[in-house]
Amino acid sequence: MYYLGIDIGSLTCDAVLIDDSEKILASSVVxxxxxxxxxxxxxxxxxxxxxxxSEKEVTATVSTGYGRKRVEGRLTAVxxxxxxxxxxxxxxxxxxxLIDIGGQDSKAIELDENGQVVDFxxxxxxxxxxxxxxxxxxxxxxxxxxxxxELDNGARGNLTISSMCTVFAESExxxxxxxxxxxxxxxxxxxxxxxxxxxxxxxxxxxxxNGLPIAMSGGVARNSGVVRAxxxxxxxxxxxxxxxxxxGALGAALIARERYSHN
Amino acid sequence: MILQHFxxxxxxxxxxxxxxxxxxxxRKKLALETARLGKRLYSNTDDLVWAGPLIPFDLLNAMxxxxxxxxxxxxxxxxxxxxxxxxENAEQAGYASDTCGYHRxxxxxxxxxxxxxxxxxxxxxxPCTGGLAAMENLARVFKKDLFILHIPQKESDHxxxxxxxxxxxxxxxxxxxxxxxxxxxxxxxxxxxxxKTREILSDIYTLAQQVPSPxxxxxxxxxxxxxxxxxxxxxxxxxxxxxxxxxxxxxxANRSGVxxxxxxxxxxxxxxxxxxxxxxxxxxxxxxxxxxxxxxxxTWDPIDPEDPYIGLARRSISSPLNGTVERRVKQIVKLAExxxxxxxxxxxxxxxxQGTGARGLIDSRMKEIGVPVLNLExxxxxxxxxxxxxxxxxxxxxxxxxxxxPSPW
Numbered sequence: 321m322y323y324l325g326i327d328i329g330s331l332t333c334d335a336v337l338i339d340d341s342e343k344i345l346a347s348s349v350v351x352x353x354x355x356x357x358x359x360x361x362x363x364x365x366x367x368x369x370x371x372x373x374s375e376k377e378v379t380a381t382v383s384t385g386y387g388r389k390r391v392e393g394r395l396t397a398v399x400x401x402x403x404x405x406x407x408x409x410x411x412x413x414x415x416x417x418l419i420d421i422g423g424q425d426s427k428a429i430e431l432d433e434n435g436q437v438v439d440f441x442x443x444x445x446x447x448x449x450x451x452x453x454x455x456x457x458x459x460x461x462x463x464x465x466x467x468x469x470e471l472d473n474g475a476r477g478n479l480t481i482s483s484m485c486t487v488f489a490e491s492e493x494x495x496x497x498x499x500x501x502x503x504x505x506x507x508x509x510x511x512x513x514x515x516x517x518x519x520x521x522x523x524x525x526x527x528x529x530n531g532l533p534i535a536m537s538g539g540v541a542r543n544s545g546v547v548r549a550x551x552x553x554x555x556x557x558x559x560x561x562x563x564x565x566x567x568g569a570l571g572a573a574l575i576a577r578e579r580y581s582h583n
Numbered sequence: 584m585i586l587q588h589f590x591x592x593x594x595x596x597x598x599x600x601x602x603x604x605x606x607x608x609x610r611k612k613l614a615l616e617t618a619r620l621g622k623r624l625y626s627n628t629d630d631l632v633w634a635g636p637l638i639p640f641d642l643l644n645a646m647x648x649x650x651x652x653x654x655x656x657x658x659x660x661x662x663x664x665x666x667x668x669x670x671e672n673a674e675q676a677g678y679a680s681d682t683c684g685y686h687r688x689x690x691x692x693x694x695x696x697x698x699x700x701x702x703x704x705x706x707x708x709x710p711c712t713g714g715l716a717a718m719e720n721l722a723r724v725f726k727k728d729l730f731i732l733h734i735p736q737k738e739s740d741h742x743x744x745x746x747x748x749x750x751x752x753x754x755x756x757x758x759x760x761x762x763x764x765x766x767x768x769x770x771x772x773x774x775x776x777x778x779k780t781r782e783i784l785s786d787i788y789t790l791a792q793q794v795p796s797p798x799x800x801x802x803x804x805x806x807x808x809x810x811x812x813x814x815x816x817x818x819x820x821x822x823x824x825x826x827x828x829x830x831x832x833x834x835x836a837n838r839s840g841v842x843x844x845x846x847x848x849x850x851x852x853x854x855x856x857x858x859x860x861x862x863x864x865x866x867x868x869x870x871x872x873x874x875x876x877x878x879x880x881x882t883w884d885p886i887d888p889e890d891p892y893i894g895l896a897r898r899s900i901s902s903p904l905n906g907t908v909e910r911r912v913k914q915i916v917k918l919a920e921x922x923x924x925x926x927x928x929x930x931x932x933x934x935x936x937q938g939t940g941a942r943g944l945i946d947s948r949m950k951e952i953g954v955p956v957l958n959l960e961x962x963x964x965x966x967x968x969x970x971x972x973x974x975x976x977x978x979x980x981x982x983x984x985x986x987x988x989p990s991p992w
Contacts, residue, residue, distance in 0.1 A: 386972060401980035402987075425976075437984045442977060444960035524943075524958075 321379040323580065324367070325572025326360060327400065328352065328387030331423030331451050332539060333359035336569040337367040337378075338577065342410065346370040347566045352423075356387045382576035384568050386424075398575055400568045401429055401440050404537050407571030409435030411561040416532040419518060419550065419558065420567070421540035423451040428521040439525040446485065449517035451539050453486050454546070457510050460493040461503060468507060472545045475508035482513075489513070511549035514540075519553045535559045537567035585697060588663050589621035609825035610802060616818055617809060621659060624651050624699050630761040631701040633721060635714050636808075637734055637902055638705050639895045641815025642754055645773035646763045651701055652812050653718065657688040658805075658856040660697070661964055666857075669695060670965055682934040684964025686717035693724045700725050703760040705753060707732040710904035710937055730756045734899050736906045746896035773815030774888040780814060783823035785881050790830040791874055792922050796847065797833040799840030800862040800873035802826070804854045807878035839872075846871035846985055849919060851929040851945070851956075852878070852938050857966040861978060869982040875922040877903060877915060908941040912948045919954050923992045926955045926985045928978070933962040953991035957981040 322345070327334040329352060336347045348366035352359045368375060383391035384403040391397070404420045409431070418429040424447040430439040447453060458465040479501065483489040489510075496506050522529065534556055540546055541564035551558045561567060596615045600607045623629045629649040634640065640650040660666060661684075669691030674680050676694055678687045692698045704727055706718035715731070722729035730753055735742030754765050791798045803826070813819030833840070848865070850873045855861065865871040882901040886894025899905065903914045919927065927949060932938040939960075946956045959977060962968035 386976065399976055399980040399983055401976075402983045436987050437980075438988075439955060440980060440984070441958075444973070444977075 321577075321580075322371075322373055322377055323573045323576040324364060324378045324381040325403070325569040325574070325576060326363060326381065326383045326385075326391055327403065327566070327568035327572060328356055328360060328383065328385040328390065329400075329423050329539075329568070330386055330425075331455075332565060333363045333385075333387075334566045334569040335363035335367045336566050336573045337371050337373065338570070338573045340577070342574060342577065344570065345373070347563060347569065349565055352387070356390055360387070360391055380576040380580040382572040382579065384572045395576055395579055398572060400425070401427060401437060401442075403568045403571030403575065405429055405431055405435060405437045405571065406574050407567035407569075408535050408537060408561065410570065410574055411567070412533070412535045412559055414533050415535040415559075417522065417526055417529055417534045419522065419534070419536040419541075420538040421450055421514075421518065421536070421546070422538040422568075426450050426518060426521060426540075428518070428525055430525050441521045441524045443517070443521065448484050448486050448489065449514040453489070453514070454510075454540065454543065456486050456490050457493055460490045461497070461506065463503065469542070469544045472504050472508040472511055472548075475502075475504040477505075477508050477512070479505045479509035480512065481506075481509045484517075507545060508549075511543075511545045512553070514546050515549035515553040518550050522554070529554060529556060532556075533559065535561060537561065537564045539565040541565070584665065585660070585663065586622065586625040588659075589618045589625060592618035593622060609822070609829045612825045613806075613809070613822050616813065616822060617655075617659075620649070620812065621656075623649050624656070627699070630763060631699055632757055632761070633701040633704040633718065635706045635718060636710055636904060637707045637899045638732060638753075639750060639814075639899065640812050641773050641777045642750065642765075642770070642891075642895065643757065644813075644815040645770045646754070646757060646761070646765050648702075648757055648761050648763055650812055651699065653689055653714070653721075654685045655809060655812060656698060657685040657692075657964060660688055660692050661857050661966070665692075665695075665697065667967060669697065670967065680965075680968075681962075683711075683713050683717075684933065684962050684968075686713055688964055689717055690720055693721050701727060703727060703757060704729045705732060705757075706730075707734050707899070709734045709736065709906075710902070711935070713934070728756075728760065732899075734905055738897070738900045738906075742900060743893060743896045746900060747892035750892050750895050750899075770891060771888040774886045774891045774894070776816055776820055777814045778885040778888070780810070780819045780823050781881060781883075781885060783820065783827050784810070787823065787827050787830060788875075788879060788881065790827070790834065791879075793834065794847070794923060795839035795841070795844035796872055796874040796922075797830040797838070797840050798872065798874060800848075800865055800871075802829075802840060803876060803879050804850075804862075804873075805876075807876060807880060808853070840874075841866045841870055841872035843870045844872050845869065846926070846982060847874045847922060847924045848872065849874070849915070849922065849924045849927040850876045851915065851927055852935075853930070853932060853963050855930065855961060855963045855969075857964070857969070859969065859971060861971075861974060864975060865978065865982070868979070869986070871982060873928075874924065875918055877918065880914065880918060882914065904937060908944050911941060912944055915945060916948055916952060919949065919952060923990075924954060925990060926957065926981060928957045928959065928981070930959050930961040930963055932964075933960065933968065955981070955984065
């Protein structure tokens with residue numbers, strides 16, 4: 321039997337296919353774009369093709385992410401908080417704090433020793449410090465978003481990006497470039513500002529994380545510069561699972577298996 | 584335009600009940616009476632006094648002065664077609680868009696001449712200084728006097744005596760601005776009515792505590808905030824009695840407010856005042872019921888009709904919105920235990936110290952008794968700031984979290 325998890329995020333649509341033994345058979349990440357139904361089909365097609373499985377052979381599908389209720393034929397829709405927690409429990413058991421930064425949401429999720437969600441906090445009023453924020457900053461810096469990870473190399477780190485609003489931060493970055501500030505310093509400053517926002521989410525639910533296993537998921541976890549900044553801000557190691565952007569979809573697939581067996 | 588809104592509301596409810604008498608419900612009764620009150624406010628017939636929270640409305644009712652409760656009117660105006668326009672007016676006049684929506688709505692509508700002119704305005708120093716500033720602004724727009732009621736933050740015999748005297752001064756001020764005299768017999772009768780309403784309210788809240796609860800998430804929304812407008816009147820007793828009878832009959836028929844109730848919630852502070860699907864979503868998808876609102880609570884003893892000022896003063900001081908957060912948190916914990924709630928939702932209304940300022944203290948104390956709190960950041964009044972999808976994700980995740988953990992009780 322096969323179980324499919326689909327995570328429809330604001331920037332990417334991810335799919336993970338697992339079998340009855342919870343083995344990951346295939347995963348895919350496609351841009352969501354303006355038409356999320358097409359992205360859902362593409363992501364699902366990709367994993368099915370890569371695992372040589374037909375759609376009919378999928379026993380149950382669970383969807384998550386902001387477009388979770390747009391997936392037809394789903395067993396159920398579950399929020400990304402629960403799915404990321406389930407996914408990280410499978411890959412990094414024992415994690416007590418999961419930081420998930422996606423396209424437009426950042427979340428701090430507190431887990432108990434069994435991997436159950438105990439508390440969570442999310443960005444509410446605005447999407448500064450998320451994937452879209454990084455996209456906008458890469459645009460302002462005229463650099464490839466994929467290369468942002470290493471662009472802070474060698475920064476002395478005395479620059480702070482003070483604007484909280486994405487649009488204002490973009491102007492601030494443009495001004496800094498005009499003043500001749502080096503790109504690595506600007507990127508370091510941006511990473512620190514994301515880390516500071518993330519830290520305030522974390523502290524709201526977990527004032528003390530000393531010695532607890534911490535992991536990070538979501539597309540932004542692929543940016544090692546941001547991860548380093550968060551790790552420095554927390555004075556703790558932050559572990560990144562393999563393919564961090566598919567953790568939500570993996571959690572959804574695992575929940576599909578559990579719910580189907582339970583029903 | 585606003586008068587028309589209330590007239591349509593009144594006739595709409597009356598017609599609906601006439602056509603289908605079985606559709607009559609306590610919620611409709613409350614809506615009908617608030618529409619009638621709204622009509623009186625906008626008919627230019629009554630002596631009006633604008634008043635904020637914690638002002639003893641029953642005293643005004645006893646004087647035949649119609650209380651225009653500022654936050655109540657703001658929440659009504661939100662549901663009119665002109666709502667967004669009023670917000671824009673306020674912002675153009677310098678009210679920042681992330682300040683309290685109640686006050687922005689009041690200022691915006693006042694500047695457009697869309698709220699009725701009172702004889703006097705009354706505001707308390709508590710619970711919010713933003714509200715006091717809004718009333719000061721309104722007084723300037725109306726070119727009317729503002730009476731400020733100083734409510735002590737701490738309950739003590741000395742504080743109660745001072746406030747009792749001050750309420751007496753307030754009554755005199757109302758009298759001198761409206762020409763209405765406070766008759767002792769009417770005041771006594773009003774206090775008897777208030778006590779009767781209080782008694783029924785107390786019974787309603789006791790019924791609501793049952794597991795499963797006879798109330799659904801909508802029955803008692805805004806109840807503890809709106810009902811005081813009718814304190815001191817026969818109508819207030821009738822509304823309360825209608826709710827009591829309905830809950831009693833549901834219990835007798837073994838009918839819970841939310842069929843198959845699985846999750847019991849508390850809503851902190853104020854509800855979201857414009858139309859939204861959150862409460863229905865909670866019921867439909869999670870069999871979750873908001874069984875208690877923080878402000879649906881009786882914190883005061885019956886008022887002695889022979890010496891009403893002392894009782895009125897004690898009531899205002901005892902409000903969960905007055906005094907320290909510590910006192911408020913104690914009250915919330917008491918409710919959590921009485922209603923056996925699985926979780927609490929704090930909307931953290933934008934620009935509000937009551938909502939946002941207290942949240943850390945509320946969270947940590949509730950955590951100690953095993954009750955999780957979901958903090959949202961919602962503008963409870965201005966629908967232009969409402970991101971329903973984002974809120975639904977947070978609420979659904981909270982429900983999933985509650986479902987996966989053992990009940991705290």
